[in-house]
Amino acid sequence: xxxxxxxxxxxxxxxxxxxxxxxxxxxxxxxxxxxxxxxxxxxxxxxxxxxxxxxxxxxxxxxxxxxxxxxxxxxxxxxxxxxxxxxxxxxxxxxxxxxxxxxxxxxxxxxxxxxxxxxxxxxxxxxxxxxxxxxxxxxxxxxxxxxxxxxxxxxxxxxxxxxxxxxxxxxxxxxxxxxxxxxxxxxxxxxxxxxxxxxxxxxxxxxxxxxxxxxxxxxxxxxxxxxxxxxxxxxxxxxxxxxxxxxxxxxxxxxxxxxxxxxxxxxxxxxxxxxxxxxxxxxxxxxxxxxxxxxxxxxxxxxxxxxxxxxxxxxxxxxx
Amino acid sequence: xxxxxxxxxxxxxxxxxxxxxxxxxxxxxxxxxxxxxxxxxxxxxxxxxxxxxxxxxxxxxxxxxxxxxxxxxxxxxxxxxxxxxxxxxxxxxxxxxxxxxxxxxxxxxxxxxxxxxxxxxxxxxxxxxxxxxxxxxxxxxxxxxxxxxxxxxxxxxxxxxxxxxxxxxxxxxxxxxxxxxxxxxxxxxxxxxxxxxxxxxxxxxxxxxxxxxxxxxxxxxxxxxxxxxxxxxxxxxxxxxxxxxxxxxxxxxxxxxxxxxxxxxxxxxxxxxxxxxxxxxxxxxxxxxxxxxxxxxxxxxxx
Numbered sequence: 001x002x003x004x005x006x007x008x009x010x011x012x013x014x015x016x017x018x019x020x021x022x023x024x025x026x027x028x029x030x031x032x033x034x035x036x037x038x039x040x041x042x043x044x045x046x047x048x049x050x051x052x053x054x055x056x057x058x059x060x061x062x063x064x065x066x067x068x069x070x071x072x073x074x075x076x077x078x079x080x081x082x083x084x085x086x087x088x089x090x091x092x093x094x095x096x097x098x099x100x101x102x103x104x105x106x107x108x109x110x111x112x113x114x115x116x117x118x119x120x121x122x123x124x125x126x127x128x129x130x131x132x133x134x135x136x137x138x139x140x141x142x143x144x145x146x147x148x149x150x151x152x153x154x155x156x157x158x159x160x161x162x163x164x165x166x167x168x169x170x171x172x173x174x175x176x177x178x179x180x181x182x183x184x185x186x187x188x189x190x191x192x193x194x195x196x197x198x199x200x201x202x203x204x205x206x207x208x209x210x211x212x213x214x215x216x217x218x219x220x221x222x223x224x225x226x227x228x229x230x231x232x233x234x235x236x237x238x239x240x241x242x243x244x245x246x247x248x249x250x251x252x253x254x255x256x257x258x259x260x261x262x263x264x265x266x267x268x269x270x271x272x273x274x275x276x277x278x279x280x281x282x283x284x285x286x287x288x289x290x291x292x293x294x295x296x297x298x299x300x301x302x303x304x305x306x307x308x309x310x311x312x313x314x315x316x317x318x319x320x
Numbered sequence: 321x322x323x324x325x326x327x328x329x330x331x332x333x334x335x336x337x338x339x340x341x342x343x344x345x346x347x348x349x350x351x352x353x354x355x356x357x358x359x360x361x362x363x364x365x366x367x368x369x370x371x372x373x374x375x376x377x378x379x380x381x382x383x384x385x386x387x388x389x390x391x392x393x394x395x396x397x398x399x400x401x402x403x404x405x406x407x408x409x410x411x412x413x414x415x416x417x418x419x420x421x422x423x424x425x426x427x428x429x430x431x432x433x434x435x436x437x438x439x440x441x442x443x444x445x446x447x448x449x450x451x452x453x454x455x456x457x458x459x460x461x462x463x464x465x466x467x468x469x470x471x472x473x474x475x476x477x478x479x480x481x482x483x484x485x486x487x488x489x490x491x492x493x494x495x496x497x498x499x500x501x502x503x504x505x506x507x508x509x510x511x512x513x514x515x516x517x518x519x520x521x522x523x524x525x526x527x528x529x530x531x532x533x534x535x536x537x538x539x540x541x542x543x544x545x546x547x548x549x550x551x552x553x554x555x556x557x558x559x560x561x562x563x564x565x566x567x568x569x570x571x572x573x574x575x576x577x578x579x580x581x582x583x584x585x586x587x588x589x590x591x592x593x594x595x596x597x598x599x600x601x602x603x604x605x606x607x608x609x610x611x612x613x614x615x616x617x618x619x620x621x622x623x
Contacts, residue, residue, distance in 0.1 A: 034394075037390075037394070040393070041390045044386075139411040150415060150418070231389070232415070235385065235411070235412070237383075240384070279394050282377070282390065282395075285347075285377030285378060288380075289379060289381075289387075
């Protein structure tokens with residue numbers, strides 16, 4: 001089996017193991033209901049993490065994701081109160097996410113700025129923007145949003161898929177196609193592997209960087225739309241720190257933070273593992289919630305060390 | 321408009337329920353652990369559940385609504401008997417409450433309120449009433465001053481629910497007494513420094529609190545700041561001027577014992593004894609309840 005699938009295999013094994021452990025510890029855990037809940041509750045994080053996967057594959061980082069989610073939500077909520085149709089605001093916010101991401105990517109490439117600091121600026125700008133728009137949580141009352149939020153596709157065994165979960169799965173399929181079957185996708189891997197070699201081989205680095213952050217931006221905006229549907233409201237303090245959860249999901253999914261190595265599909269399982277850990281701890285009922293972060297942190301630590309040994313060698317092979 | 325009822329004798333009844341009801345599993349989703357009051361509230365919910373033989377599933381949302389929704393869904397999947405939510409925000413609850421309703425699990429709110437289209441999505445909200453706290457403080461002051469008093473008020477953060485409600489409750493009672501009046505009012509932002517700063521200004525503007533008979537502070541911290549300012553100006557808080565505030569924190573207890581404050585309305589954190597009996601009684605006998613059950617406020621004085 002191709003070595004590049006090993007990290008994905010490890011991620012899926014951990015996911016199944018955690019699910020089975022939960023099933024052996026608690027009643028009602030091994031069910032499609034719990035699986036459906038995990039997909040519904042983590043859909044927005046996974047969508048954001050898919051966008052972040054592209055950015056990390058290209059060797060960058062995007063910290064503006066959580067603020068983008070909240071910003072999209074509050075703008076949707078405020079425009080909803082002003083009588084706009086949600087489909088119009090959704091289209092507008094997706095375009096905004098794309099352009100904002102493209103702007104960040106352009107500045108990073110043109111000014112040779114660390115992606116960390118550029119997107120940190122993005123984080124502050126968008127979170128501040130949320131507070132400019134509103135300080136309160138604003139409900140979204142349009143019947144279309146209510147309908148989308150309450151639509152459920154039943155799964156066998158009592159579970160269900162929410163609209164958010166279905167949007168997430170669809171956006172995952174699109175991301176897999178972009179990453180593995182398009183010229184842009186291979187360019188992202190190329191500049192993440194070795195930017196200078198990629199440039200010498202004729203990869204358009206600026207265009208690829210701009211498009212990578214634009215993809216990250218539009219996925220973050222989509223995550224914001226799903227979050228707004230999920231809570232039927234916009235809240236300026238929503239999704240604080242979501243960018244870090246998204247990065248954790250990407251790394252747990254087997255993508256190397258140094259760029260160039262990883263699979264988009266892994267991010268789905270990385271995000272679900274994070275959701276599964278918190279569900280496991282909440283099911284216990286008397287464990288301190290701090291254990292959610294501690295166990296996620298330990299798992300993340302184990303994964304990065306494991307990646308080092310598992311794919312360290314093949315990462316270098318790829319470059320030579 | 322919500323109908324308010326006062327639940328009396330709930331504390332007494334709680335002992336009886338513990339003995340008569342078989343173990344129930346209740347999920348409780350808490351906002352987080354900010355301030356002093358909320359961790360005390362969480363600890364009380366856990367210890368009271370243990371005393372009453374309730375199996376409590378406790379989840380701390382760390383101030384994030386997404387964590388809270390996740391916790392409520394986990395409770396639904398576990399088929400708990402009832403769910404108690406202290407909501408992070410008022411919006412965004414329709415879907416998850418509908419899921420709980422579809423699963424036949426009653427939901428109760430503690431502390432803050434929610435905005436939902438269908439009020440049948442939750443059974444009732446059980447919480448203290450800030451308005452009642454203001455009325456109780458004013459009633460004590462009216463009795464103590466025989467209905468004649470010039471008052472200075474230290475307000476909480478402008479626009480916050482406790483500041484608005486404590487003020488309107490207080491005003492509602494003193495309006496009944498023609499000789500009672502608020503002569504100066506300003507926000508001390510709920511902080512000790514704020515209370516001290518505002519009181520220093522009042523001392524100057526009223527010529528050492530000349531003719532002032534009482535200070536009403538929206539919380540104890542501001543009152544403690546006011547006491548400090550008055551002592552520095554050579555005044556005797558608690559003797560020359562009546563001092564009443566809200567919260568009943570340990571520091572005000574010390575001040576009351578030292579005679580520097582006169583009374584404090586308690587914002588209880590030990591409210592499990594009020595919440596669980598309502599939940600258990602509903603589980604034993606599901607009937608329509610009022611949408612807001614008020615936890616009675618208590619007043620503490622020096623004697």
